[in-house]
C-alpha cells in the first residue's frame with residue numbers, strides 16, 4: 001500500500017460534490033493518488049445532514065471503512081461536511097480511526113491537515129471554527145482537461161434559518177466570495193476546456209448582501225458590493241463560455257435584474273431550479289420562507305415573460321408539521337399551475353436543533369408517504385409529457401461522455417436510424433439540462449477538452465427523435 005493514497009465518499013448536495021472534487025485535486029497536487037475503498041490509506045467521508053438520520057448513515061459508512069481497511073494498519077478516516085460540523089470531536093471518541101474532522105470553513109485547510117496526519121501517526125486534528133471571511137481555497141485546477149460542465153462556489157453559508165433546515169448551523173452565516181476570485185476561477189476553467197459553468201451557493205440571490213461582500217468592494221465597483229446580477233453578467237461575458245447556470249436561488253431574494261438576465265444573456269440557460277417547498281401560504285409562513293404564493297407566482301410569470309421557453313424545477317417538502325389536506329391540495333394546484341419540468345420531493349422529518357423539530361402537529365409517516373406518492377405520480381406523468389413534447393424539436397447537446405447504457409454501447413455496430421452504423425453512442429445535456437443520447441460517427445482525434453474521446457466537450461446540433469422515461473434520444477443534424 002502506498003503511503004499517500006486516498007478515497008473520498010461524498011453524500012449530499014452539489015456543493016459537497018464540488019468540495020470533494022476540489023479536495024481530490026488538492027491532494028493529487030500534493031502527490032497523493034486515488035485508490036479504491038479498502039486499499040486507500042486516507043478514507044474521507046464528506047457528509048450531509050439534510051437527509052433523514054444523517055448521523056446513523058455516517059456511523060454505518062465509518063463501520064464499512066473500518067471493515068474494509070482492517071488489514072491496513074496505517075489507514076485512517078477523515079469526516080468532513082455538515083455532520084462533521086455537528087458532531088465534531090465526538091467522532092474521535094466513538095471511532096478511533098477518525099483522525100480529522102472538518103466543517104465547511106475548515107475544508108480549505110484539510111489538504112495540509114491530511115498531509116500532517118500522514119507524517120505524524122499519533123495526531124488528531126479538528127477544523128471546525130467558522131471564519132468571518134470566505135475561506136478562499138488554493139486554485140487547484142487539474143493540469144490536464146477539466147470536465148465540460150464545471151461548478152464554481154460563489155458563497156458559503158446561509159442567513160435564512162428556514163424552520164426545517166440545519167444549513168445555517170452547519171455551514172455558518174452567509175459569506176460571499178470576492179467577485180474577482182469567482183470570475184478568475186471561471187476563466188481558468190473555460191481556458192482548460194469547460195463549456196458550461198454552474199455557479200453554486202445556498203442562496204445565490206443574496207450574493208453580495210453580507211459583510212464579507214462589503215469588505216470585497218473595490219473602487220472598480222464604485223465601492224459597492226457586486227450584486228448577483230452583476231456577477232452573472234461578468235461570468236457570462238467570458239469568451240468561450242457556452243452555457244451558464246446557477247443554483248440555488250431563494251424566491252424571496254430574486255432581483256428583477258436576475259429575471260431580466262434570462263432575456264438578455266444568450267448563454268444563461270433557460271432552466272431554473274426555484275424551490276417552492278409548499279403551495280400553501282400558511283405552511284410557507286410556518287417554514288419561515290418569507291414569501292407567499294402570490295409572490296412566487298409573480299416571479300414565475302416574470303421569468304416566463306423574460307424567457308418564454310424557460311423550464312422550471314423545484315423542491316417540495318411534503319407533510320410539514322401542521323400541513324392539512326387542504327394545504328397539500330394547494331401545493332398540487334400550484335405545481336400544476338407552474339408546470340414544473342421536474343421536482344425533488346421529500347417527506348418532512350425532524351432535524352434536531354431546528355425550529356420545526358419543536359412544532360406541534362407532526363403527521364403520521366403513512367399520511368406523509370401517501371401524499372408524497374400522489375405528488376410524485378403527478379410529477380412523473382408531467383415530466384414524461386414534457387419530454388414527449390420535445391420529440392421533433394431541434395436542439396444543441398453538450399457532450400459529457402460516452403453512453404453507459406448497454407444498448408447504446410460504443411462500437412457495437414448499433415444503427416439507431418441516424419444512418420451511422422458502427423457509430424459511437426454519446427450522452428450529453430440540452431440547454432434545459434435534459435439528458436440526451438445520440439449516436440455519432442467515431443472521432444479519433446482529441447476533443448476541445450484535450451481528452452482522448454473526440455466528442456467530449458463539443459456542442460452538436462441534434463433533432464430529438466424519442467422520449468424515454470427520464471431522457472431523450474436524438475440524431476445528429478446535418
Ligand code: SF4
Pocket residue numbers: 158159160161162165166167168202203250
Ligand atoms: S435558504 Fe433556507 S433551506 Fe436554503 S440553506 Fe438557507 S436555511 Fe436552508
